[in-house]
Amino acid sequence: MGEGKLGKRNLTDRLLWAGLAAAIVAAVAIGWNADKDAHESYAWNNWVSHTQSVLDALDDAQENSLAALSSIQNYYQSGDLKNLDSVSNSISKLEHQSVVLRSLTGDNASQQNRLDRIDRIERRMTVLSENIIRSAPAFSQPQSLRAPEAAGLSTAVYQLFVQLYQMSAVERRLLTERTARARATSRQSTTALEIGGSIVFLWLLIVGGYAFLTTRRLTDIAKALAVSEVARVTERKRVADDLRALSDSERRYATQLEVVNKELEAFSYSVSHDLRAPLRSIDGFSSALMEDYADKLDEQANSHLRRIRAAAQRMAQLIDDLLKLAFVTRSEMRTEAVDLSAMANVILAECQTAEPLRQVECVVQDRIMGQGDPHLLRLVLENLLGNAWKFTGKTQQAKIEFATADQDGQAVYFVRDNGAGFDMTYAEKLFGAFQRLHAAADFPGVGVGLATVQRIVRRHGGRVSAQAAEGQGATFSFTLEVNHGGQQ
Amino acid sequence: MNERVILLVEDNADDEALTLRALKKNNITNTIVVARNGVEALDYLFGTGQYAGRDTSVQPELILLDLKLPKVDGFEVLKKLRADERTKLLAVVILTSSTEQQDIVNGYGLGANSYVRKPVDFQHFMDAVRQLGLYWLVLNERPFAGLRNGR
Numbered sequence: 001m002g003e004g005k006l007g008k009r010n011l012t013d014r015l016l017w018a019g020l021a022a023a024i025v026a027a028v029a030i031g032w033n034a035d036k037d038a039h040e041s042y043a044w045n046n047w048v049s050h051t052q053s054v055l056d057a058l059d060d061a062q063e064n065s066l067a068a069l070s071s072i073q074n075y076y077q078s079g080d081l082k083n084l085d086s087v088s089n090s091i092s093k094l095e096h097q098s099v100v101l102r103s104l105t106g107d108n109a110s111q112q113n114r115l116d117r118i119d120r121i122e123r124r125m126t127v128l129s130e131n132i133i134r135s136a137p138a139f140s141q142p143q144s145l146r147a148p149e150a151a152g153l154s155t156a157v158y159q160l161f162v163q164l165y166q167m168s169a170v171e172r173r174l175l176t177e178r179t180a181r182a183r184a185t186s187r188q189s190t191t192a193l194e195i196g197g198s199i200v201f202l203w204l205l206i207v208g209g210y211a212f213l214t215t216r217r218l219t220d221i222a223k224a225l226a227v228s229e230v231a232r233v234t235e236r237k238r239v240a241d242d243l244r245a246l247s248d249s250e251r252r253y254a255t256q257l258e259v260v261n262k263e264l265e266a267f268s269y270s271v272s273h274d275l276r277a278p279l280r281s282i283d284g285f286s287s288a289l290m291e292d293y294a295d296k297l298d299e300q301a302n303s304h305l306r307r308i309r310a311a312a313q314r315m316a317q318l319i320d321d322l323l324k325l326a327f328v329t330r331s332e333m334r335t336e337a338v339d340l341s342a343m344a345n346v347i348l349a350e351c352q353t354a355e356p357l358r359q360v361e362c363v364v365q366d367r368i369m370g371q372g373d374p375h376l377l378r379l380v381l382e383n384l385l386g387n388a389w390k391f392t393g394k395t396q397q398a399k400i401e402f403a404t405a406d407q408d409g410q411a412v413y414f415v416r417d418n419g420a421g422f423d424m425t426y427a428e429k430l431f432g433a434f435q436r437l438h439a440a441a442d443f444p445g446v447g448v449g450l451a452t453v454q455r456i457v458r459r460h461g462g463r464v465s466a467q468a469a470e471g472q473g474a475t476f477s478f479t480l481e482v483n484h485g486g487q488q
Numbered sequence: 489m490n491e492r493v494i495l496l497v498e499d500n501a502d503d504e505a506l507t508l509r510a511l512k513k514n515n516i517t518n519t520i521v522v523a524r525n526g527v528e529a530l531d532y533l534f535g536t537g538q539y540a541g542r543d544t545s546v547q548p549e550l551i552l553l554d555l556k557l558p559k560v561d562g563f564e565v566l567k568k569l570r571a572d573e574r575t576k577l578l579a580v581v582i583l584t585s586s587t588e589q590q591d592i593v594n595g596y597g598l599g600a601n602s603y604v605r606k607p608v609d610f611q612h613f614m615d616a617v618r619q620l621g622l623y624w625l626v627l628n629e630r631p632f633a634g635l636r637n638g639r
Contacts, residue, residue, distance in 0.1 A: 273556055273584070273585040273586050274585075276585045276606075276608060277500055277502070277503065277585055278502075279608045280502070280503065280506065280585075280606060280607075280608050280610075280613070281502035281503075281506070283608055283609060283610050284502070284505075284506040284509070284610040284613065285502070285506075286610075287610040287611070288506075288509060288610075309609075309610075312608060313608055313609050316608035316609075
């Protein structure tokens with residue numbers, strides 16, 4: 001009997017002890033798990049504040065580049081060289097900021113690449129502004145003489161701003177991602193504690209007979225739960241703050257970009273007006289000289305004057321093309337379905353009208369549709385088909401083709417010709433502004449067509465590439481990715 | 489010289505010389521009054537400043553107006569002359585370097601009759617001036633023309 005009683009008590013004891021042990025094991029496991037999650041959440045939070053400080057640094061740099069831009073504008077307007085000191089000042093601040101950014105983004109190769117570019121632009125800006133200071137003769141030279149210098153500098157600042165903007169776009173994406181991760185892990189750790197806590201609590205109720213032993217555990221768990229609740233509230237507040245800061249900076253960047261665009265617009269206005277005026281004088285007075293002094297000028301003199309006039313007119317064309325190129329980058333985009341086949345047919349018909357004697361076999365695939373801005377896409381096709389038309393000018397049985405093909409689920413559009421082609425060694429130069437692979441005497445043009453094409457295709461989130469061999473024609477292909485999350 | 493006046497509002501001395509040359513070469517014999525900024529143009533039109541006492545009932549047959557001018561710019565000149573009874577019906581041709589959409593829209597918005605970009609090629613410029621002269625001084629019917637002829 002006594003033995004039986006004893007055996008029963010032993011059994012209960014054992015059960016209770018086992019229950020307690022299980023509760024302790026569970027508590028330890030949950031605690032460990034929650035601790036791990038908390039650590040992870042802490043790490044993500046660190047990443048969030050790290051990204052925030054990168055964004056702050058980028059913010060400062062963008063403000064400095066804006067300051068540089070307005071100093072350049074002031075210099076352009078007034079001719080006061082003091083403004084160039086402010087430019088140098090902004091540049092040295094920017095240089096310092098890129099050092100900071102370089103160490104902050106050491107973990108990110110693409111950001112480091114952008115910083116390399118930024119460094120190059122900053123060096124170019126220093127050289128440009130030093131050149132102006134060195135060559136500026138006196139306080140007041142005519143505004144039009146300052147235009148090209150100021151244009152060079154402003155373009156550099158704009159490129160810099162674009163790099164900074166791209167950097168901050170990357171960081172903002174990282175911030176969103178990291179904030180989400182931090183939030184998720186913090187939620188995980190809280191949930192683990194809550195669920196785990198409830199289970200342990202139940203266990204502890206079951207082993208309530210040994211309350212005196214478990215009191216401390218219970219208090220600990222209660223404490224842990226309380227702590228986790230506080231942590232969760234803090235975390236929530238922090239995430240909310242981060243998100244608010246994020247949308248604030250987003251708005252600020254948008255405003256800054258708008259300011260820069262406005263400035264550039266005003267600037268291209270001045271350039272178009274001021275740079276053309278002296279050219280009109282050069283052309284007009286050369287022409288006056290040829291007319292009024294015809295009897296005194298020999299053939300040699302007339303030939304010189306003709307060259308001067310041709311050069312002035314060519315420069316006017318360059319200015320117009322540059323402004324067009326700028327327009328391509330800053331005009332507003334609207335996206336719609338565009339019938340590229342119809343567009344291609346119209347353009348080729350226009351080419352034929354301009355040169356009715358040429359016989360070119362034009363093959364345009366039916367109903368090729370593309371998503372994008374109709375005005376800009378027309379420029380793409382005009383340039384590519386126009387080039388094909390131009391470079392088949394010396395080809396017997398010229399043929400131009402416009403078609404589309406599916407490549408890994410993506411539509412690739414291509415323009416193919418059997419014209420002059422080019423050496424692929426120079427292919428990378430092809431898309432730079434004012435780069436030409438043929439002598440102007442062979443094929444006329446100023447070399448902004450493909451630069452225009454590349455800018456437009458990039459704005460549509462696509463890629464453009466070329467395949468060719470000298471004397472065996474060229475194929476230009478491009479993609480459009482507006483609808484697949486590409487950059488706009 | 490023909491006493492019907494063309495008012496040329498132009499601050500660039502080279503452009504002024506070239507425009508005068510183009511007018512002369514095209515046998516446009518009107519009297520040309522040159523205003524080198526917006527203030528001078530308004531003074532001529534309203535008989536103020538250096539033109540104080542001018543008979544403002546005689547107004548230019550045609551105004552060739554540059555946009556970017558010192559002191560008062562072309563838009564301001566246009567706005568003021570369209571707001572005044574004496575000058576609101578004058579023929580104004582904007583003759584400028586700019587083809588910024590904004591300028592063209594503003595120009596027409598303020599009541600310009602025409603907008604012409606100065607070409608760099610002087611032959612083209614000659615051509616533009618010839619056509620402007622033919623259209624605005626010969627073909628086009630202006631109000632008050634009969635009145636003035638009868639005077």
